Amino acid sequence: MKKQINKIVNDHIYKEKKLMSLRIPEFSLQVNASNAESFCIPLADHLYKNYYSRDHSTSPDYTSSMDRKEFIQRLKAILGNDNMNFDQGWEVSENDPMGNVYVSKGYYKNLFSAGHYLSESFTKPVSNGGSVKKAMNRYSHQENDYFFYIHGKTPGEYINNFMVRYYFNTRAEPAVEVIKQLVKALDKHQLPFEMKCPSDPKNFDRKDSIVLYLNKRYHHLFTGILNSIFPDLIDHLESNVPLFTRKIFPGIGFGESPPKNSTSFGMSRCDILAQSIFNSIINEIPQSNWADSFIDDVRNQGFDPEHFYLNPFNSFPYDFNDK
DSSP states (O other): OHHHHHHHHHTEEEETTEEEESSOTTOEEEOOTTOHHHHHHHHHHHHIIIIISOOTTSOTTOOOSSOHHHHHHHHHHHHTTOOEEEEEEEEEEEEOTTSOEEEEETTEEEEEOTTSEEESOSSSOOOTTOEEEEEEESEEOOTTOSEEEEEOSSOOOOOGGGEEEEEEOOOHHHHHHHHHHHHHHHHHTTOOOEEEEESSGGGOOSTTSEEEEEEGGGHHHHHHHHHHHHHHHGGGOOSOOOTTSEEEETTEEEEEOOSSTTSOHHHHHHHHHHHHHHHHHHTTOOGGGHHHHHHHHHHHTTOOGGGTTSOTTOOOOOOOOOO
16 A cells, blocks of 8 residues: 555645645645645545546546437446335334334334335234335436435445445446346345446546445355356456555455545545655654554554455455455
């Protein structure tokens, strides 16, 4: 990781209380020791856009021959008529006059609104102690949404501390085939998943254009699936992966979901790097030592600097068959 950080540091110069980019002339940040946010927030955004999700390998003038409408139609066609599914086995603990039901399944509790569930009994109305099933769409997308979401045929519980992410670097046209292969394999093995990609083809100019979310307990099984389908994916993927992720195949990166559900993996890591650079500047650490300071900072926060794709104090026994 030190090599990666040194490359970023060497792309910048700090002088006269300003941090400037040698690659992007318009980027310049004034350092104010009394206001860390005014420096760290825009720096993290800069790091995310120009290093995490894009780099010299991603063309800034990427274009696609497809328009948004055609692309969305192709994504929907992957699911065909299989756009509705049911999450079964929820026991009703309480229902109200408005038709809402409080339900539980194992350790999980939920509230289903009227119109979003069905009774599992053909002869009895919904009542306390009875069972209901929740209607689930296979995809989620509104007209102006940035992302198009696909949900697995097998229902699952998405608890952030147990989720991992797989990043696929592809462009819009080949993305349809990548998503098709992934959905087919995941549904065949009955793995619960969520997947997202930009809904506009012009936004496939980044290294994390497709993101797949899985519970970490399925990681071993999924890497086996990837081994079997990778020959069908390789021609549809670019080679690089997002910064700080683990490259498990060319064009496929891995990272654990951050503990904060509202934060992306990439932004969570860029926030840490931005804060470390700010601290180095304020503490008058020579720029040549910023990478070492960053490694010390992440280690003090519980990260393993050589496995920065994992969360602090990780103990889950991942195995990687890197290609």
